[in-house]
Amino acid sequence: MNVKQKALEIGLSEKQFTGLIATFIRQTTEDLEQMDKAIQDNNRDTVRQLAHHIKGAAASLEIDRISTAALELENCAREGGEVRMHELLDVLKQSFSAFKPSFELPVEGSDSPNRG
Numbered sequence: 001m002n003v004k005q006k007a008l009e010i011g012l013s014e015k016q017f018t019g020l021i022a023t024f025i026r027q028t029t030e031d032l033e034q035m036d037k038a039i040q041d042n043n044r045d046t047v048r049q050l051a052h053h054i055k056g057a058a059a060s061l062e063i064d065r066i067s068t069a070a071l072e073l074e075n076c077a078r079e080g081g082e083v084r085m086h087e088l089l090d091v092l093k094q095s096f097s098a099f100k101p102s103f104e105l106p107v108e109g110s111d112s113p114n115r116g
Contacts, residue, residue, distance in 0.1 A: 003103070006062065009062065010060075010062060017061075021061065021103050024058070027053075028066075031050045032089075034046070035051070036089070039089060044080065047085060051070045055071050055074055066092065066099060073088040073089060
């Protein structure tokens with residue numbers, strides 16, 4: 001991901017965008033853990049709410065693959081289908097896992113990583 005270009009596309013500074021991505025990664029990690037438990041408990045409303053949250057955050061940051069996967073899971077939770085929710089959660093997790101390496105946060109005291 002070209003951070004500078006993506007930040008400009010959505011009208012943010014690189015620093016603002018970096019902060020939002022860091023928050024998105026942290027929050028989505030937590031949401032996915034909660035979603036695992038909610039699916040095990042067949043708590044479709046919680047699954048729907050968490051998927052909706054991820055979908056909105058990803059869409060705001062123009063992370064289409066994650067947003068689309070979360071939308072599918074949100075709709076499935078609304079309609080039912082525990083087996084399908086497990087499958088779609090796996091798709092969402094894969095999309096998120098594929099995204100994270102494309103955005104590397106700088107380590108304190110080191111040079112910024114190449115983001116181009």
